[in-house]
């Protein structure tokens with residue numbers, strides 16, 4: 001086991017003529033929470049989509065657990081131990097909570113699914129209570145928990161999370177962030193994308209700041225203060 | 239029993255639509271292939287391509303599953319090679335491909351098995367005497383078997399979709415394909431599975447149908463296939479119980495309608511279409527259904543360039559052909575005049591009547607295609623009922639000249655030669671009115687529903703023309719329509735007919751040219767590119783859509799009048815869905831939304847038809863030409879969605 005689970009170098013992605021990511025490189029160590037923060041449109045979601053295989057790269061490489069995975073289809077990356085909790089949750093609205101979770105374990109052997117379900121329910125008891133309810137009728141916070149639970153069902157070693165706190169009440173944000181820490185403490189590495197930086201910085205071991213497709217800062221979370229953050233977000237040169 | 243068959247086929251449409259939001263018109267043809275393959279396997283020998291081939295003479299119990307599996311394989315191949323490359327293309331592209339595949343399969347079946355029908359061999363169950371229930375109801379054993387098979391297969395499918403891993407993956411893909419990929423579902427495999435299962439159901443239905451009616455023929459799939467689609471929409475497309483209910487309901491309505499309405503049985507096939515139209519007007523999501531079918535297909539074929547990356551040599555070649563075609567740009571007066579003088583000179587230089595007649599055909603089809611192009615190419619509305627306008631023009635003038643004036647009033651056509659010219663206008667106006675009338679109920683519809691609905695309209699007109707014998711003489715058609723003449727001078731010779739056609743073409747070409755360059759054209763293109771955005775920008779979309787239907791209809795009507803007088807004969811056979819597809823094909827070939835494209839497409843096709851007649855293999859299998867047409871349509875959509883005259887497209891949109 002090496003310390004590095006994910007290593008990205010020279011990642012470049014474009015949407016038609018628009019370059020959304022310009023030659024970014026970073027690293028995620030096993031067993032840590034790494035935050036990727038930046039303002040709206042900085043390219044955070046694009047980074048995660050490139051990592052999980054939803055977007056094609058224009059250039060650069062992605063090494064996951066020591067193997068290059070750029071050429072591998074999104075669904076195969078799930079099998080390899082990478083799960084993506086997408087922006088806006090994207091649960092399957094007309095399926096029950098239970099079915100959503102079962103689908104999360106799509107790549108796992110049938111025999112182990114029950115065990116994984118128990119594990120997810122112990123982390124998010126509310127999902128157990130609502131198991132028969134349609135996912136589309138859950139509240140925003142519950143849907144977020146379901147989206148995270150669904151991703152955990154594939155037993156990932158790396159969890160990519162895109163703005164889990166988006167649109168949630170402050171208490172709910174607090175609760176979700178606690179769960180992120182709990183997930184890390186169980187041994188799952190987390191790459192956390194947030195626009196709301198304060199919470200993310202507090203719980204993460206390392207922070208990268210993204211601005212219009214480039215990484216403009218990287219450090220331990222404790223080294224970032226409000227003043228610095230403001231400059232980074234607003235884009236004045238340091 | 240018919241209900242069970244509709245229901246099974248409806249399941250095919252519903253399943254594939256549910257997963258990929260695609261109306262695969264070709265299921266009707268898979269239905270037909272199921273029947274043909276099954277019968278072939280049951281016979282000791284069959285004629286294939288006119289060659290007698292020994293067959294295993296299997297019992298039905300073995301032949302049917304084999305045939306069904308084989309058709310399933312065809313369905314999977316179809317998805318893999320025709321639809322998958324277009325998965326991210328605008329909605330119009332797979333729809334046109336679906337139509338192309340239908341034509342391809344149907345013509346291939348005709349080439350392979352011949353146009354004659356194949357009768358269904360007898361088998362043990364079919365020979366049993368009918369059962370008598372409650373002393374008075376006689377029921378055929380096979381009817382019970384059909385019903386049982388249908389119910390069992392639907393129940394099995396429902397369970398499969400509800401509670402197996404793959405079934406769950408299918409539903410997940412239907413709800414959110416991206417999220418489905420993120421949980422590790424291979425979308426390609428799920429879609430292939432949906433096509434496989436859909437094809438199995440279509441083939442099963444085809445076999446049941448063939449054994450019930452005792453035969454199979456290459457066109458048997460069209461009506462049941464289309465009605466199954468209606469059934470699927472009726473029940474709410476995407477819903478399996480909906481498909482079952484829709485199928486039963488449709489069969490019931492047809493049976494009662496045929497039995498209780500005056501002259502109902504003649505119009506039996508029109509009921510389905512009528513119901514469809516009513517349904518789409520008032521409850522487009524179906525009885526149990528969802529709404530998506532009615533969503534706007536944003537982005538057009540023509541605006542966004544080819545749907546996928548093309549190799550360099552290919553782009554170069556397109557550019558070369560394009561730049562050559564650019565010289566035909568009608569904006570350049572000199573060149574227009576040049577082309578025109580060549581066209582006029584042709585009238586005098588070509589001495590063979592045969593070739594002049596061919597040129598008349600090119601003009602007729604080019605004009606028809608230009609009319610349809612207004613609707614499909616410029617405004618982006620897929621219209622499968624366009625032939626109706628053509629039919630209206632043709633019948634109007636034929637009825638007036640032959641049935642009313644000559645036969646009722648005893649007036650010789652020569653005395654009222656001018657009526658031809660009046661009729662050109664009259665036919666155009668009548669067709670334009672019809673265009674508005676037909677267009678009105680479709681205003682709220684977008685996307686695939688529109689195609690289905692216009693198809694229904696076209697069929698209703700055709701069925702009416704066939705069955706309203708007092709007015710149209712039904713399938714016999716109307717003979718003896720006089721050639722056009724000017725005072726006492728007959729224009730009946732091919733040379734003069736050609737010139738008349740050319741004059742019409744120039745007039746219409748110029749009118750359409752003016753129209754599409756005006757604000758009307760810009761409004762049309764804005765609807766094509768993105769209807770919601772156009773609406774948001776304040777374009778009165780209903781008005782311009784109606785205007786597009788009216789203009790297209792007008793052209794169709796005018797051409798209809800000309801056509802009737804140049805052929806001197808009309809019959810409902812000229813106005814089939816197939817003709818409509820052919821015209822559509824001409825536009826696609828030449829380039830959607832170009833002025834010259836329809837004519838180039840028409841010239842290509844008609845000259846190809848002539849040239850192909852000299853190839854021996856095609857001589858013995860003339861249907862192969864249509865198979866090629868279907869194939870060309872599919873390939874064009876995949877590789878050259880902009881058509882060969884793409885570079886001559888009028889630049890009304892800002893290049894991206």
Ligand SMILES: Nc1ncnc2c1ncn2[C@@H]1O[C@H](COP(=O)(O)OP(=O)(O)O)[C@@H](O)[C@H]1O
Pocket residue numbers: 015018020038039040041042043044045046047
């Ligand atoms: N599908 C798309 N097509 C074109 N541009 C896009 C698309 N998705 C994102 N972008 C652009 O890429 C940039 C980065 O977007 P995104 O990664 O979603 O930002 P973030 O998640 O940091 O808010 C933005 O400028 C956005 O407009």
Ligand SMILES: [Mg+2]
Pocket residue numbers: 044045046087
């Ligand atoms: Mg984002």
